[in-house]
Amino acid sequence: MGSVTHRITATREDGEVFQVSYGYGRYRRRYVTCDHCEWREQITWGGAAAKALDHLAGTHGASGAQNMSADRATMNQTLVIMIVCFAVAALLLVIAVS
Template identity: 55%
Template sequence: MTHHITATWEDGTVFEVSYGYGARQRRMLECLHCDWEEQITYGGARHKGLDHLAQAHGAVGSPTMTADARARRQVMWTMTVCFLIAAVVLWWATSRT
């Protein structure tokens, strides 16, 4: 799982739903506090995760969605490589004239 959707209960207890790719590259939501999981076929993961936390666990306070550090590093690495490739292509194209 690459993202975490959290909300708190009245006493400050934090409830969490994980979101990311499961088996066979399906996008999944999984609750860490019960057996609930749902396959996502289109957008709305944050909304569905927060709905579950509110309805099943009564957690409605301080809703957040965060990415794992590993996921952030992978995105930054990919962006850096793409930028470097674009810079090399641009340098090559301008040096030919």
């Protein structure tokens, strides 16, 4: 599993919270992965939250308090990687020009 960008959660009747992670796997493919069982599905376009919530409701019986939130730690990490890539590209450009 690569970087997780979002976490989708739903609450079961007894109050237990179930979570599905959404993010990028290898080759920048998008995946939703269940934190509680082996379920994993590749997302080709849209519908990640709907598929995740379907799984949480259907398999784990969790259909209350549905929520999707961005993973801030990963967002910050992605930003740092982007800045580093940009700096390396700029450096290579300077070397190529001089």
